[in-house]
Amino acid sequence: MEAATPLPLASVRTRAGRLYVESLVVEDECAVRLASEREQAGADAVKLVLDAIEIGARVLDREQAGAQADFVKAEFERAARDLDAQFVERARRVAERLDEKLEEAFGPEAGHVTRALERHFSDASADAVQHKVRDVVRDVSAQMQHELRAQLLAEGEENPLAKFHRVQLAVAKQTADAHSQQLRAVVDKLEATRLEVERLRAEGEKLEEVAAERERGSAKGRTFEEEVADAIEQIAAAQGDDAAAVGDVKEASGKTGDVVVGIDGCAGPPRGRIVFEAKNSRLSRPEALRELDRARSERNADFAVLVVAGAGKVPARMRPLREYNGDKLIVTYDPDDGPPLELQVAYALARARVLMRHGGGEGIDAEAVRASAERAIQALGEVQRIKQQLTASKTAVDKAAEIVETMAAGVKTSLAEIQALVAAPPDSEKTAPAR
Structure with a gap:
């Protein structure tokens, strides 16, 4: 694009959003040629001039914006380099300061936190947290055991197991009653079974006697x-x-x-x-x-x-x-x-x-x-x-003889006991050798 030709402006002003140019003379060959062609064609050359101004204005605006962007970019790059250098320097100083503070706080020998941790968590320290926690837990546990024992031994509603205990007693009583009834039923059934067995045994003996009598009768x-x-x-x-x-x-x-x-x-x-x-x-x-x-x-x-x-x-x-x-x-x-x-x-x-x-x-x-x-x-x-x-x-004589025999056996047993007692040495004789 060719360079714009300076315009000898008699008067240029802007008003109400419009540009007013008075006594304007353009010597640009391209502009003159285009205007001549437009006139020869019978067209309006004013519109051509307006378009040329508008297009030129836009081109100038775009070039100016590009120049400003390059400037801004160059300034940004320079500012970034300065900022980076400042940040690095500041970060170095902060790191050095942080190292000093960390060494001061967490140093293995003189650190405040290390000494505090050793004082509060070391086994050799009397103020150690675990010792205090152990003492507190021991006291709380003893108190809880005492309170729990008191609650469990209480007879009133403060006992948490009172209701459960009553339920267990009721269930145990119900179970005992059921077992008692079952045992009673079993005893009755066993008694009935025993009577039935005795009856069947008696019937069996009768049948055996009848069969034996029948056999004796057949044989006899x-x-x-x-x-x-x-x-x-x-x-x-x-x-x-x-x-x-x-x-x-x-x-x-x-x-x-x-x-x-x-x-x-x-x-x-x-x-x-x-x-x-x-x-x-x-x-x-x-x-x-x-x-x-x-x-x-x-x-x-x-x-x-x-x-x-x-x-x-x-x-x-x-x-x-x-x-x-x-x-x-x-x-x-x-x-x-x-x-x-x-x-x-x-x-x-x-x-x-x-x-x-x-x-x-x-x-x-x-x-x-x-x-x-x-x-x-x-x-x-x-x-x-x-x-x-x-x-x-x-x-009767046979029964009397049996009674006499029983009495004789009892007398013989008594005599044997007497003989055993007489034959046995007294306790003093048994213990004398021991002394």
């Missing part, structure tokens, strides 16, 4: 029949009668009837027949009557006698040595009781009944026979009573 069945047959044979032989054991011999329609007696059978044809049925088990009254009727029918006998093993085997609602229907009789016989008196009486009654039936009563005093039978039955009752008394006496 033939033996009892044989013993009955032997006893009847002896009674019959003494009176000239014929007795035969027919338990295994089938006659008529069956084998009912164990012994058949032919009256006066040893001297000739029998004058009548008596059948004996031996039973080691208890029958009911209807069964016993049917059994005797069947035996009398199958053995073609005139009289039937049921022989049972003991009073406990007599059929229900029937009595021994009593006739039933004029041709049946019940009698008990136990081979271990000695002479068969009941069996002899039953034999005599049955024999007399058969003889009276077959002989038409000739030569037989029925009243005398009945009276004799009653006397015999009464005598048998006396015999049974005396046997029971003898049994009771024997039991």
Whole structure:
């Protein structure tokens, strides 16, 4: 860009934001040429002049601003160099001063802070913080323990564990009551179980006794029949009668009837027949009557006698040595009781009944026979009573013997204790060697 040509201004002034130029003459070739071209073109040259002024003003302003910026930059750089040098010098002085102060405050030997720390935190110092803290903590701990002990031992609401203690007591009481109830229930259950076990044991013993009795009865069945047959044979032989054991011999329609007696059978044809049925088990009254009727029918006998093993085997609602229907009789016989008196009486009654039936009563005093039978039955009752008394006496004698044996054993024990006491040396003799 070419340099601006100086303008010979007659008068230049600014007013109200406008620039007023009077008597302006421009000699710049470029400006003249442009104005000439504009005039030749028929355009307004004033606008060209205005544009030239405005554009020139802006260019001048921009160049002036750039010159000022360079100046400012140069000044800033110079000021920065001066400031940097001053800062370095001041920082050096500050560092030296800071080192002196730090050495004065934190020096290992003469530093104020070091001496203060040694005084307040050294173990050798009596004013050390840890010692004071320890003393304070000890005092506070002792006081807290005392207060806590007082609170825990208090009975009122100031005790923090009072509510918990009451709850624990209530829970313990409730637990104890529950345990007591459970134990009581267990004891009751154990007692019921014990009673049930005892009942079952008693039932088991009864069942075992019944089974043993049943086994003894099964094993003793033939033996009892044989013993009955032997006893009847002896009674019959003494009176000239014929007795035969027919338990295994089938006659008529069956084998009912164990012994058949032919009256006066040893001297000739029998004058009548008596059948004996031996039973080691208890029958009911209807069964016993049917059994005797069947035996009398199958053995073609005139009289039937049921022989049972003991009073406990007599059929229900029937009595021994009593006739039933004029041709049946019940009698008990136990081979271990000695002479068969009941069996002899039953034999005599049955024999007399058969003889009276077959002989038409000739030569037989029925009243005398009945009276004799009653006397015999009464005598048998006396015999049974005396046997029971003898049994009771024997039991009492056995118990007395057991008591005597127990007393004798006690006396022997006392004698042994006396002998031991006599044989033992006195305490003085025991301690004499020690002295």
